[in-house]
Amino acid sequence: xxxxxxxxxxxxxxxxxxxxxxxxxxxxxxxxxxxxxxxxxxxxxxxxxxxxxxxxxxxxxxxxxxxxxxxxxxxxxxxxxxxxxxxxxxxxxxxxxxxxxxxxxxxxxxxxxxxxxxxxxxxxxxxxxxxxxxxxxxxxxxxxxxxxxxxxxxxxxxxxxxxxxxxxxxxxxxxxxxxxxxxxxxxxxxxxxxxxxxxxxxxxxxxxxxxxxxxxxxxxx
Amino acid sequence: xxxxxxxxxxxxxxxxxxxxxxxxxxxxxxxxxxxxxxxxxxxxxxxxxxxxxxxxxxxxxxxxxxxxxxxxxxxxxxxxxxxxxxxxxxxxxxxxxxxxxxxxxxxxxxxxxxxxxxxxxxxxxxxxxxxxxxxxxxxxxxxxxxxxxxxxxxxxxxxxxxxxxxxxxxxxxxxxxxxxxxxxxxxxxxxxxxxxxxxxxxxxxxxxxxxxxxxxxxxxxxxxxxxxxxxxxxxxxxxxxxx
Numbered sequence: 391x392x393x394x395x396x397x398x399x400x401x402x403x404x405x406x407x408x409x410x411x412x413x414x415x416x417x418x419x420x421x422x423x424x425x426x427x428x429x430x431x432x433x434x435x436x437x438x439x440x441x442x443x444x445x446x447x448x449x450x451x452x453x454x455x456x457x458x459x460x461x462x463x464x465x466x467x468x469x470x471x472x473x474x475x476x477x478x479x480x481x482x483x484x485x486x487x488x489x490x491x492x493x494x495x496x497x498x499x500x501x502x503x504x505x506x507x508x509x510x511x512x513x514x515x516x517x518x519x520x521x522x523x524x525x526x527x528x529x530x531x532x533x534x535x536x537x538x539x540x541x542x543x544x545x546x547x548x549x550x551x552x553x554x555x556x557x558x559x560x561x562x563x564x565x566x567x568x569x570x571x572x573x574x575x576x577x578x579x580x581x582x583x584x585x586x587x588x589x590x591x592x593x594x595x596x597x598x599x600x601x602x603x604x605x606x607x608x609x610x611x
Numbered sequence: 612x613x614x615x616x617x618x619x620x621x622x623x624x625x626x627x628x629x630x631x632x633x634x635x636x637x638x639x640x641x642x643x644x645x646x647x648x649x650x651x652x653x654x655x656x657x658x659x660x661x662x663x664x665x666x667x668x669x670x671x672x673x674x675x676x677x678x679x680x681x682x683x684x685x686x687x688x689x690x691x692x693x694x695x696x697x698x699x700x701x702x703x704x705x706x707x708x709x710x711x712x713x714x715x716x717x718x719x720x721x722x723x724x725x726x727x728x729x730x731x732x733x734x735x736x737x738x739x740x741x742x743x744x745x746x747x748x749x750x751x752x753x754x755x756x757x758x759x760x761x762x763x764x765x766x767x768x769x770x771x772x773x774x775x776x777x778x779x780x781x782x783x784x785x786x787x788x789x790x791x792x793x794x795x796x797x798x799x800x801x802x803x804x805x806x807x808x809x810x811x812x813x814x815x816x817x818x819x820x821x822x823x824x825x826x827x828x829x830x831x832x833x834x835x836x837x838x839x840x841x842x843x844x845x846x847x848x849x850x851x852x853x854x
Contacts, residue, residue: 511702515716516692525715529706
């Protein structure tokens with residue numbers, strides 16, 4: 391059975407797994423970018439309160455392996471609170487939190503470290519505060535953050551594989567189940583690798599293009 | 612008239628940077644500020660540009676007087692860009708081309724096409740070859756000309772310049788300095804920090820010499836020929852020996 395045959399034969403299962411993976415990604419990416427950006431901006435403007443909180447949470451999520459957080463929320467936390475939550479929601483919450491604080495810290499740092507000289511130049515040129523934000527700060531921040539933000543989203547896509555370990559029927563788990571039935575690991579995992587390549591390559595290429603096209607040297611050599 | 616009255620400024624208590632500085636910059640003239648490195652020239656320029664908050668004293672921009680120490684919660688609305696500054700570090704916005712850097716502020720201040728004025732400046736400052744590049748694609752000298760053009764497009768009443776010719780070659784320095792001389796007739800007061808004593812001799816209406824945070828001597832360009840204080844004499848002889 392070739393890779394192509396496997397894809398044809400099990401296309402329904404693969405598509406279902408793909409759907410679950412993309413649903414997970416949708417939740418993780420949307421919440422991470424929306425709430426992460428909001429949290430980052432708030433953190434930069436209130437460095438002593440929200441800023442410290444974001445830094446602490448971001449540190450915690452980067453220090454504790456995502457798998458540990460996922461298992462902790464899936465088993466002990468649910469046992470402590472005596473609740474049973476659909477693994478999809480547990481996985482969504484875990485990865486969303488990781489992404490929110492990852493993006494939040496990225497944005498907080500970029501806003502806090504924004505070179506004040508660009509703002510001063512805007513002020514002495516008579517630009518209003520609104521113009522300084524919309525015409526100078528946001529475009530520069532957007533360009534600086536975009537590549538890192540896209541790389542973070544690719545990493546979150548990869549992290550969704552862990553969801554298979556708490557029985558979320560995402561694409562990796564589907565691949566494992568098919569493999570346990572027909573035992574064609576080379577072909578199945580090649581197909582899986584092709585799927586990830588197909589999704590990640592355009593994102594990585596877009597990130598590289600945007601970095602080349604829009605990011606600028608901020609230093610004044 | 613742009614005027615500083617009895618300015619005192621320090622970054623840390625007990626370490627004054629500016630001591631009782633009083634200075635006037637006239638609209639039809641060029642005031643040149645000279646002095647050894649670290650004497651407080653740039654700090655004084657930043658105070659005059661209303662970018663620093665002195666511990667005491669006043670800055671008057673025509674009829675508007677800013678009295679320091681500035682009350683903590685009082686609104687602060689400096690008359691920018693009527694009073695504008697070109698810094699030693701040029702602060703061009705990196706995401707905009709050099710042309711856009713010049714046009715962004717002026718489009719916010721004035722309506723109508725600015726192409727005529729811009730073309731004249733492009734011509735005067737020899738910027739045609741690189742005006743559509745981004746700042747990181749331009750040399751320091753090219754960026755210095757653009758930063759100056761950005762300020763001039765705003766038609767300020769007072770233009771504060773901090774060592775803007777430091778990275779230019781002799782020909783470009785000559786072009787820019789002669790352009791600055793032409794601004795005298797346009798009622799623009801120029802306050803410039805420079806080490807180019809030749810420019811000060813030929814173009815300055817007022818020369819101010821600073822040392823250790825104080826104005827040691829000021830007067831017409833003739834003080835560079837006949838200094839009245841020993842400190843200015845020493846400074847001039849050091850410069851003469853170096854050149």
